[in-house]
Amino acid sequence: MPEGQIVRAVSGFFYVRTPEGDVRCRARGVFKKKKWSPLVGDRVTFEETEPGEGWVTDLHPRTTELVRPPVANVDQAVVVASLREPALQPELLDRFLVHAEREKLDVVICLTKMDLLEDESELDSVLDIYTKVDYPVLTTSVYTGEGIEALKAALKDRLSVFAGQSGVGKSSLLNAVLPSLGLKTGEVSKKLGRGRHTTRQVEILDLPDGGQVADTPGFSQLSFGNMEETEMGECFPEIAYFSPGCKFRGCLHKNEPRCAVKAAVEQGEISESRYRHYLSFLEEISDQRRY
Ligand SMILES: Nc1nc2c(ncn2[C@@H]2O[C@H](COP(=O)(O)OP(=O)(O)OP(=O)(O)O)[C@@H](O)[C@H]2O)c(=O)[nH]1
Ligand SMILES: [Mg+2]
Ligand SMILES: [Zn+2]
Incomplete structure:
Protein backbone atom coordinates (compact mmCIF):
# COMPACT_ATOMS: atom_id res chain seq x y z
CA MET A 1 0.00 0.00 0.00
CA PRO A 2 1.19 3.54 -0.69
CA GLU A 3 2.96 5.65 1.92
CA GLY A 4 3.39 9.34 2.44
CA GLN A 5 3.71 12.13 4.97
CA ILE A 6 0.92 14.17 6.54
CA VAL A 7 1.62 17.81 5.72
CA ARG A 8 -1.62 19.44 6.87
CA ALA A 9 -4.64 18.53 8.97
CA VAL A 10 -7.92 20.38 8.50
CA SER A 11 -11.23 19.49 10.12
CA GLY A 12 -10.77 15.75 10.25
CA PHE A 13 -8.88 15.46 6.96
CA PHE A 14 -5.20 14.63 6.70
CA TYR A 15 -3.37 15.74 3.57
CA VAL A 16 -0.83 13.05 2.75
CA ARG A 17 2.04 14.13 0.48
CA THR A 18 3.30 11.67 -2.11
CA PRO A 19 5.53 12.17 -5.13
CA GLU A 20 2.35 12.12 -7.23
CA GLY A 21 0.61 14.82 -5.23
CA ASP A 22 -1.40 15.23 -2.03
CA VAL A 23 -4.10 12.75 -1.10
CA ARG A 24 -6.90 13.86 1.19
CA CYS A 25 -7.47 11.14 3.78
CA ARG A 26 -9.58 10.41 6.80
CA ALA A 27 -8.25 8.22 9.58
CA ARG A 28 -9.67 4.74 10.11
CA GLY A 29 -11.91 4.31 13.17
CA VAL A 30 -9.32 2.00 14.67
CA PHE A 31 -7.19 5.05 15.50
CA LYS A 32 -9.84 6.42 17.80
CA LYS A 33 -10.22 3.07 19.52
CA LYS A 34 -6.49 2.85 20.16
CA LYS A 35 -6.39 6.56 21.14
CA TRP A 36 -3.84 7.25 18.42
CA SER A 37 -4.16 10.39 16.53
CA PRO A 38 -2.24 11.19 13.42
CA LEU A 39 -0.11 14.33 13.56
CA VAL A 40 1.25 16.62 10.89
CA GLY A 41 4.70 15.21 10.10
CA ASP A 42 3.64 11.59 10.53
CA ARG A 43 4.71 9.02 7.97
CA VAL A 44 1.67 6.94 7.15
CA THR A 45 0.40 4.11 5.03
CA PHE A 46 -2.84 4.88 3.24
CA GLU A 47 -5.34 3.36 0.91
CA GLU A 48 -6.59 5.40 -2.02
CA THR A 49 -10.32 4.90 -2.54
CA GLU A 50 -10.68 7.27 -5.47
CA PRO A 51 -8.19 9.64 -7.12
CA GLY A 52 -6.96 12.09 -4.48
CA GLU A 53 -9.06 10.62 -1.65
CA GLY A 54 -8.48 7.81 0.82
CA TRP A 55 -7.98 6.42 4.30
CA VAL A 56 -4.96 6.48 6.59
CA THR A 57 -4.50 2.85 7.60
CA ASP A 58 -1.25 2.87 9.55
CA LEU A 59 1.03 5.28 11.42
CA HIS A 60 4.78 4.66 11.29
CA PRO A 61 6.89 5.07 14.45
CA ARG A 62 7.80 8.69 15.27
CA THR A 63 11.31 9.92 15.90
CA THR A 64 10.00 12.90 17.91
CA THR A 216 3.17 27.27 13.32
CA PRO A 217 0.79 29.63 15.08
CA GLY A 218 2.48 31.81 17.69
CA PHE A 219 1.66 31.20 21.33
CA SER A 220 2.75 32.66 24.59
CA GLN A 221 1.43 30.11 27.06
CA LEU A 222 3.59 27.06 27.37
CA SER A 223 3.45 25.01 30.54
CA PHE A 224 5.66 22.18 31.70
CA GLY A 225 2.77 19.72 31.80
CA ASN A 226 3.97 16.34 32.94
CA MET A 227 7.58 17.31 33.53
CA GLU A 228 9.43 16.34 36.72
CA GLU A 229 11.62 18.81 38.61
CA THR A 230 14.59 16.50 38.17
CA GLU A 231 14.28 16.75 34.36
CA MET A 232 14.62 20.53 34.23
CA GLY A 233 18.42 20.63 34.67
CA GLU A 234 18.83 18.36 31.65
CA CYS A 235 16.97 20.89 29.55
CA PHE A 236 19.50 23.65 30.29
CA PRO A 237 22.68 22.43 28.56
CA GLU A 238 24.95 24.56 30.75
CA ILE A 239 23.36 23.20 33.95
CA ALA A 240 23.61 19.65 32.65
CA TYR A 241 27.27 20.36 31.94
CA PHE A 242 28.16 21.53 35.45
CA SER A 243 25.87 19.30 37.51
CA PRO A 244 28.14 16.20 37.63
CA GLY A 245 30.33 18.34 39.92
CA CYS A 246 27.59 18.78 42.55
CA LYS A 247 28.11 17.02 45.88
CA PHE A 248 24.70 15.39 45.93
CA ARG A 249 23.24 13.24 43.23
CA GLY A 250 19.81 14.56 42.36
CA CYS A 251 20.91 18.08 43.33
CA LEU A 252 18.30 20.54 42.07
CA HIS A 253 20.80 23.40 42.35
CA LYS A 254 18.57 25.42 44.64
CA ASN A 255 20.04 25.61 48.14
CA GLU A 256 22.03 22.41 48.33
CA PRO A 257 25.57 22.69 49.72
CA ARG A 258 28.58 22.32 47.39
CA CYS A 259 26.53 22.82 44.27
CA ALA A 260 28.71 23.14 41.17
CA VAL A 261 25.94 24.87 39.25
CA LYS A 262 25.54 27.65 41.79
CA ALA A 263 29.31 28.05 41.84
CA ALA A 264 29.29 28.41 38.05
CA VAL A 265 26.60 31.09 38.30
CA GLU A 266 28.68 33.00 40.86
CA GLN A 267 31.71 32.82 38.60
CA GLY A 268 29.71 34.05 35.62
CA GLU A 269 30.05 30.81 33.69
CA ILE A 270 26.30 30.33 33.75
CA SER A 271 24.24 33.40 33.04
CA GLU A 272 22.19 34.75 35.92
CA SER A 273 19.10 35.21 33.81
CA ARG A 274 19.12 31.61 32.60
CA TYR A 275 19.62 30.37 36.17
CA ARG A 276 16.79 32.61 37.42
CA HIS A 277 14.46 31.16 34.80
CA TYR A 278 15.56 27.64 35.71
CA LEU A 279 14.55 28.31 39.34
CA SER A 280 11.24 29.84 38.39
CA PHE A 281 10.41 26.90 36.08
CA LEU A 282 11.17 24.50 38.97
CA GLU A 283 8.87 26.52 41.17
CA GLU A 284 6.17 26.36 38.55
CA ILE A 285 6.39 22.57 38.41
CA SER A 286 6.18 22.20 42.16
CA ASP A 287 3.20 24.61 42.25
CA GLN A 288 1.40 22.49 39.67
CA ARG A 289 1.96 19.44 41.88
CA ARG A 290 0.32 21.17 44.82
CA TYR A 291 -3.02 21.80 43.13
N1 LIG B 1 10.81 45.71 10.80
C1 LIG B 1 10.63 44.42 10.58
N2 LIG B 1 9.38 43.91 10.64
C2 LIG B 1 9.22 42.60 10.41
C3 LIG B 1 10.32 41.73 10.12
N3 LIG B 1 9.84 40.48 9.97
C4 LIG B 1 8.50 40.55 10.16
N4 LIG B 1 8.12 41.83 10.41
C5 LIG B 1 6.73 42.31 10.64
O1 LIG B 1 6.21 41.71 11.83
C6 LIG B 1 4.81 41.48 11.69
C7 LIG B 1 4.46 40.05 12.07
O2 LIG B 1 5.05 39.15 11.16
P1 LIG B 1 4.55 37.65 10.93
O3 LIG B 1 5.52 37.04 9.99
O4 LIG B 1 3.11 37.61 10.58
O5 LIG B 1 4.74 37.04 12.40
P2 LIG B 1 4.43 35.54 12.90
O6 LIG B 1 5.50 35.23 13.87
O7 LIG B 1 4.27 34.63 11.75
O8 LIG B 1 3.04 35.74 13.68
P3 LIG B 1 1.85 34.65 13.96
O9 LIG B 1 1.53 33.99 12.67
O10 LIG B 1 0.75 35.52 14.49
O11 LIG B 1 2.38 33.73 15.01
C8 LIG B 1 4.47 41.85 10.23
O12 LIG B 1 3.91 43.14 10.23
C9 LIG B 1 5.82 41.84 9.54
O13 LIG B 1 5.86 42.73 8.45
C10 LIG B 1 11.63 42.31 10.04
O14 LIG B 1 12.66 41.66 9.79
N5 LIG B 1 11.72 43.65 10.28
MG1 LIG C 1 2.70 33.40 11.15
ZN1 LIG D 1 23.79 21.39 42.12
Whole structure:
Protein backbone atom coordinates (compact mmCIF):
# COMPACT_ATOMS: atom_id res chain seq x y z
CA MET A 1 0.00 0.00 0.00
CA PRO A 2 1.19 3.54 -0.69
CA GLU A 3 2.96 5.65 1.92
CA GLY A 4 3.39 9.34 2.44
CA GLN A 5 3.71 12.13 4.97
CA ILE A 6 0.92 14.17 6.54
CA VAL A 7 1.62 17.81 5.72
CA ARG A 8 -1.62 19.44 6.87
CA ALA A 9 -4.64 18.53 8.97
CA VAL A 10 -7.92 20.38 8.50
CA SER A 11 -11.23 19.49 10.12
CA GLY A 12 -10.77 15.75 10.25
CA PHE A 13 -8.88 15.46 6.96
CA PHE A 14 -5.20 14.63 6.70
CA TYR A 15 -3.37 15.74 3.57
CA VAL A 16 -0.83 13.05 2.75
CA ARG A 17 2.04 14.13 0.48
CA THR A 18 3.30 11.67 -2.11
CA PRO A 19 5.53 12.17 -5.13
CA GLU A 20 2.35 12.12 -7.23
CA GLY A 21 0.61 14.82 -5.23
CA ASP A 22 -1.40 15.23 -2.03
CA VAL A 23 -4.10 12.75 -1.10
CA ARG A 24 -6.90 13.86 1.19
CA CYS A 25 -7.47 11.14 3.78
CA ARG A 26 -9.58 10.41 6.80
CA ALA A 27 -8.25 8.22 9.58
CA ARG A 28 -9.67 4.74 10.11
CA GLY A 29 -11.91 4.31 13.17
CA VAL A 30 -9.32 2.00 14.67
CA PHE A 31 -7.19 5.05 15.50
CA LYS A 32 -9.84 6.42 17.80
CA LYS A 33 -10.22 3.07 19.52
CA LYS A 34 -6.49 2.85 20.16
CA LYS A 35 -6.39 6.56 21.14
CA TRP A 36 -3.84 7.25 18.42
CA SER A 37 -4.16 10.39 16.53
CA PRO A 38 -2.24 11.19 13.42
CA LEU A 39 -0.11 14.33 13.56
CA VAL A 40 1.25 16.62 10.89
CA GLY A 41 4.70 15.21 10.10
CA ASP A 42 3.64 11.59 10.53
CA ARG A 43 4.71 9.02 7.97
CA VAL A 44 1.67 6.94 7.15
CA THR A 45 0.40 4.11 5.03
CA PHE A 46 -2.84 4.88 3.24
CA GLU A 47 -5.34 3.36 0.91
CA GLU A 48 -6.59 5.40 -2.02
CA THR A 49 -10.32 4.90 -2.54
CA GLU A 50 -10.68 7.27 -5.47
CA PRO A 51 -8.19 9.64 -7.12
CA GLY A 52 -6.96 12.09 -4.48
CA GLU A 53 -9.06 10.62 -1.65
CA GLY A 54 -8.48 7.81 0.82
CA TRP A 55 -7.98 6.42 4.30
CA VAL A 56 -4.96 6.48 6.59
CA THR A 57 -4.50 2.85 7.60
CA ASP A 58 -1.25 2.87 9.55
CA LEU A 59 1.03 5.28 11.42
CA HIS A 60 4.78 4.66 11.29
CA PRO A 61 6.89 5.07 14.45
CA ARG A 62 7.80 8.69 15.27
CA THR A 63 11.31 9.92 15.90
CA THR A 64 10.00 12.90 17.91
CA GLU A 65 6.60 14.15 18.95
CA LEU A 66 5.88 17.75 19.87
CA VAL A 67 2.70 18.56 21.70
CA ARG A 68 2.79 22.27 21.16
CA PRO A 69 2.94 22.90 18.27
CA PRO A 70 1.64 19.43 17.41
CA VAL A 71 4.14 18.03 14.89
CA ALA A 72 5.82 14.64 14.56
CA ASN A 73 9.31 13.75 13.32
CA VAL A 74 10.82 17.20 13.73
CA ASP A 75 14.65 17.33 13.73
CA GLN A 76 15.24 20.94 14.63
CA ALA A 77 13.52 23.83 16.37
CA VAL A 78 14.07 27.33 15.05
CA VAL A 79 13.17 29.40 18.08
CA VAL A 80 12.23 32.83 16.80
CA ALA A 81 12.25 36.00 18.91
CA SER A 82 12.37 39.70 18.09
CA LEU A 83 14.19 42.26 20.20
CA ARG A 84 11.49 44.81 19.41
CA GLU A 85 7.87 44.81 18.26
CA PRO A 86 7.14 42.68 20.21
CA ALA A 87 9.87 43.24 22.80
CA LEU A 88 12.05 40.29 23.70
CA GLN A 89 10.70 38.10 26.49
CA PRO A 90 13.75 36.21 27.73
CA GLU A 91 11.69 33.98 29.99
CA LEU A 92 9.47 32.90 27.14
CA LEU A 93 12.53 32.28 24.95
CA ASP A 94 14.00 29.99 27.62
CA ARG A 95 10.67 28.21 27.90
CA PHE A 96 10.73 27.38 24.19
CA LEU A 97 14.32 26.22 24.54
CA VAL A 98 13.44 23.89 27.42
CA HIS A 99 10.71 22.28 25.34
CA ALA A 100 13.06 21.83 22.40
CA GLU A 101 15.74 20.30 24.63
CA ARG A 102 13.24 18.00 26.22
CA GLU A 103 12.41 16.60 22.80
CA LYS A 104 16.15 16.42 22.06
CA LEU A 105 15.77 18.64 19.02
CA ASP A 106 18.64 20.59 17.56
CA VAL A 107 18.15 24.27 18.22
CA VAL A 108 18.76 27.42 16.23
CA ILE A 109 17.84 30.75 17.80
CA CYS A 110 16.72 33.37 15.33
CA LEU A 111 16.64 37.00 16.46
CA THR A 112 14.50 38.92 14.02
CA LYS A 113 13.80 42.53 13.00
CA MET A 114 17.45 43.64 13.23
CA ASP A 115 16.49 46.67 11.12
CA LEU A 116 14.60 47.99 14.18
CA LEU A 117 17.59 47.77 16.47
CA GLU A 118 18.71 51.16 17.75
CA ASP A 119 21.35 50.20 20.21
CA GLU A 120 23.89 47.46 19.51
CA SER A 121 24.43 46.84 23.22
CA GLU A 122 20.86 45.60 23.44
CA LEU A 123 21.79 42.81 21.05
CA ASP A 124 25.17 42.11 22.64
CA SER A 125 23.72 41.28 26.02
CA VAL A 126 21.35 38.74 24.45
CA LEU A 127 24.07 37.22 22.24
CA ASP A 128 26.28 36.95 25.27
CA ILE A 129 23.75 34.81 27.12
CA TYR A 130 23.02 32.35 24.33
CA THR A 131 26.40 31.94 22.70
CA LYS A 132 27.69 30.99 26.17
CA VAL A 133 25.33 28.00 25.98
CA ASP A 134 26.67 27.21 22.51
CA TYR A 135 23.35 27.77 20.83
CA PRO A 136 23.73 28.95 17.26
CA VAL A 137 22.19 32.42 17.05
CA LEU A 138 21.20 33.97 13.73
CA THR A 139 20.33 37.63 13.49
CA THR A 140 17.93 38.41 10.68
CA SER A 141 15.91 41.08 8.97
CA VAL A 142 13.52 40.45 6.14
CA TYR A 143 13.96 44.09 5.09
CA THR A 144 17.74 44.18 4.76
CA GLY A 145 18.12 40.47 3.99
CA GLU A 146 20.51 40.01 6.91
CA GLY A 147 20.87 36.38 7.95
CA ILE A 148 18.53 34.90 5.34
CA GLU A 149 21.25 32.93 3.53
CA ALA A 150 22.53 31.60 6.85
CA LEU A 151 19.01 30.55 7.77
CA LYS A 152 18.59 28.75 4.44
CA ALA A 153 21.77 26.82 5.12
CA ALA A 154 20.55 25.86 8.60
CA LEU A 155 17.29 24.49 7.17
CA LYS A 156 18.79 22.19 4.59
CA ASP A 157 17.86 18.50 4.59
CA ARG A 158 15.85 18.38 7.80
CA LEU A 159 12.40 19.09 9.16
CA SER A 160 12.52 22.30 11.18
CA VAL A 161 9.70 23.72 13.19
CA PHE A 162 9.41 27.49 13.59
CA ALA A 163 8.27 28.38 17.08
CA GLY A 164 7.91 31.68 18.86
CA GLN A 165 5.38 34.14 20.09
CA SER A 166 2.86 35.72 17.72
CA GLY A 167 4.19 38.61 15.65
CA VAL A 168 7.92 37.89 15.93
CA GLY A 169 8.08 37.23 12.19
CA LYS A 170 8.04 33.45 11.68
CA SER A 171 5.93 33.52 8.53
CA SER A 172 7.83 36.55 7.21
CA LEU A 173 11.10 34.65 7.60
CA LEU A 174 9.74 31.68 5.71
CA ASN A 175 8.53 33.98 2.95
CA ALA A 176 12.04 35.45 2.76
CA VAL A 177 13.55 31.98 2.48
CA LEU A 178 11.06 30.95 -0.18
CA PRO A 179 9.17 33.89 -1.71
CA SER A 180 6.81 31.66 -3.66
CA LEU A 181 5.22 30.53 -0.40
CA GLY A 182 3.27 33.76 -0.04
CA LEU A 183 2.37 32.98 3.59
CA LYS A 184 0.03 35.41 5.23
CA THR A 185 1.67 37.74 7.74
CA GLY A 186 0.05 40.16 10.15
CA GLU A 187 0.70 43.57 11.64
CA VAL A 188 1.80 43.75 15.24
CA SER A 189 -0.85 45.62 17.18
CA LYS A 190 0.57 49.01 18.24
CA LYS A 191 -1.78 49.19 21.17
CA LEU A 192 -1.15 45.73 22.58
CA GLY A 193 2.43 45.39 21.35
CA ARG A 194 1.83 41.84 20.22
CA GLY A 195 1.01 39.85 17.15
CA ARG A 196 -2.47 38.99 15.93
CA HIS A 197 -2.16 35.23 15.57
CA THR A 198 -2.14 35.37 11.81
CA THR A 199 -1.01 31.78 11.26
CA ARG A 200 -3.78 29.43 12.37
CA GLN A 201 -2.54 25.98 11.48
CA VAL A 202 0.56 23.91 11.39
CA GLU A 203 1.65 23.18 7.86
CA ILE A 204 4.73 21.47 6.46
CA LEU A 205 6.34 23.13 3.46
CA ASP A 206 8.96 21.66 1.14
CA LEU A 207 12.06 23.74 0.43
CA PRO A 208 13.47 23.68 -3.10
CA ASP A 209 17.04 22.80 -2.07
CA GLY A 210 15.99 19.96 0.23
CA GLY A 211 14.54 20.18 3.70
CA GLN A 212 11.15 21.01 5.10
CA VAL A 213 9.79 23.64 7.44
CA ALA A 214 6.69 23.81 9.59
CA ASP A 215 5.22 27.23 10.14
CA THR A 216 3.17 27.27 13.32
CA PRO A 217 0.79 29.63 15.08
CA GLY A 218 2.48 31.81 17.69
CA PHE A 219 1.66 31.20 21.33
CA SER A 220 2.75 32.66 24.59
CA GLN A 221 1.43 30.11 27.06
CA LEU A 222 3.59 27.06 27.37
CA SER A 223 3.45 25.01 30.54
CA PHE A 224 5.66 22.18 31.70
CA GLY A 225 2.77 19.72 31.80
CA ASN A 226 3.97 16.34 32.94
CA MET A 227 7.58 17.31 33.53
CA GLU A 228 9.43 16.34 36.72
CA GLU A 229 11.62 18.81 38.61
CA THR A 230 14.59 16.50 38.17
CA GLU A 231 14.28 16.75 34.36
CA MET A 232 14.62 20.53 34.23
CA GLY A 233 18.42 20.63 34.67
CA GLU A 234 18.83 18.36 31.65
CA CYS A 235 16.97 20.89 29.55
CA PHE A 236 19.50 23.65 30.29
CA PRO A 237 22.68 22.43 28.56
CA GLU A 238 24.95 24.56 30.75
CA ILE A 239 23.36 23.20 33.95
CA ALA A 240 23.61 19.65 32.65
CA TYR A 241 27.27 20.36 31.94
CA PHE A 242 28.16 21.53 35.45
CA SER A 243 25.87 19.30 37.51
CA PRO A 244 28.14 16.20 37.63
CA GLY A 245 30.33 18.34 39.92
CA CYS A 246 27.59 18.78 42.55
CA LYS A 247 28.11 17.02 45.88
CA PHE A 248 24.70 15.39 45.93
CA ARG A 249 23.24 13.24 43.23
CA GLY A 250 19.81 14.56 42.36
CA CYS A 251 20.91 18.08 43.33
CA LEU A 252 18.30 20.54 42.07
CA HIS A 253 20.80 23.40 42.35
CA LYS A 254 18.57 25.42 44.64
CA ASN A 255 20.04 25.61 48.14
CA GLU A 256 22.03 22.41 48.33
CA PRO A 257 25.57 22.69 49.72
CA ARG A 258 28.58 22.32 47.39
CA CYS A 259 26.53 22.82 44.27
CA ALA A 260 28.71 23.14 41.17
CA VAL A 261 25.94 24.87 39.25
CA LYS A 262 25.54 27.65 41.79
CA ALA A 263 29.31 28.05 41.84
CA ALA A 264 29.29 28.41 38.05
CA VAL A 265 26.60 31.09 38.30
CA GLU A 266 28.68 33.00 40.86
CA GLN A 267 31.71 32.82 38.60
CA GLY A 268 29.71 34.05 35.62
CA GLU A 269 30.05 30.81 33.69
CA ILE A 270 26.30 30.33 33.75
CA SER A 271 24.24 33.40 33.04
CA GLU A 272 22.19 34.75 35.92
CA SER A 273 19.10 35.21 33.81
CA ARG A 274 19.12 31.61 32.60
CA TYR A 275 19.62 30.37 36.17
CA ARG A 276 16.79 32.61 37.42
CA HIS A 277 14.46 31.16 34.80
CA TYR A 278 15.56 27.64 35.71
CA LEU A 279 14.55 28.31 39.34
CA SER A 280 11.24 29.84 38.39
CA PHE A 281 10.41 26.90 36.08
CA LEU A 282 11.17 24.50 38.97
CA GLU A 283 8.87 26.52 41.17
CA GLU A 284 6.17 26.36 38.55
CA ILE A 285 6.39 22.57 38.41
CA SER A 286 6.18 22.20 42.16
CA ASP A 287 3.20 24.61 42.25
CA GLN A 288 1.40 22.49 39.67
CA ARG A 289 1.96 19.44 41.88
CA ARG A 290 0.32 21.17 44.82
CA TYR A 291 -3.02 21.80 43.13
N1 LIG B 1 10.81 45.71 10.80
C1 LIG B 1 10.63 44.42 10.58
N2 LIG B 1 9.38 43.91 10.64
C2 LIG B 1 9.22 42.60 10.41
C3 LIG B 1 10.32 41.73 10.12
N3 LIG B 1 9.84 40.48 9.97
C4 LIG B 1 8.50 40.55 10.16
N4 LIG B 1 8.12 41.83 10.41
C5 LIG B 1 6.73 42.31 10.64
O1 LIG B 1 6.21 41.71 11.83
C6 LIG B 1 4.81 41.48 11.69
C7 LIG B 1 4.46 40.05 12.07
O2 LIG B 1 5.05 39.15 11.16
P1 LIG B 1 4.55 37.65 10.93
O3 LIG B 1 5.52 37.04 9.99
O4 LIG B 1 3.11 37.61 10.58
O5 LIG B 1 4.74 37.04 12.40
P2 LIG B 1 4.43 35.54 12.90
O6 LIG B 1 5.50 35.23 13.87
O7 LIG B 1 4.27 34.63 11.75
O8 LIG B 1 3.04 35.74 13.68
P3 LIG B 1 1.85 34.65 13.96
O9 LIG B 1 1.53 33.99 12.67
O10 LIG B 1 0.75 35.52 14.49
O11 LIG B 1 2.38 33.73 15.01
C8 LIG B 1 4.47 41.85 10.23
O12 LIG B 1 3.91 43.14 10.23
C9 LIG B 1 5.82 41.84 9.54
O13 LIG B 1 5.86 42.73 8.45
C10 LIG B 1 11.63 42.31 10.04
O14 LIG B 1 12.66 41.66 9.79
N5 LIG B 1 11.72 43.65 10.28
MG1 LIG C 1 2.70 33.40 11.15
ZN1 LIG D 1 23.79 21.39 42.12
